[in-house]
Amino acid sequence: MRLDKYMKISRIIKRRTVAKEACDKGRVFVNGKVAKAGTEVEVGDQLEIHFGDKPLKVEITQLQEHVKKDEAKEMFRLID
Incomplete structure (x- = not known):
């Protein structure tokens, strides 16, 4: 699945x-490397998104094409 699509479906970014x-601005990293919007992501990949002061780090746990709003949080796990 494309990175930009995953972030939308999982509601990391709306x-x-x-x-x-x-x-495009180089604020998103997949497994420690700068990622483009078309980068293919898989279960187990780690995303790091730099917005504001504190970066958001998550691990992908599921890939689904369609998901309900309540179930979107199950698509990733926060990493400290």
Whole structure:
């Protein structure tokens, strides 16, 4: 699944265009490497997103094409 699409479906970022812009500005890392919006992500990959002062670090636990709002939080696990 594309990185920008995953971030939208999992509701890490609410709009796909905003997710793409974050990738274009070099604020998103997959497994420690700068990622583009079209980067393919898999279960087990670690994402790091730099917005504001504190980066958000998550591990992908599920990939689904369609998910309900309540179930979106199950698609990733926060990493401290």
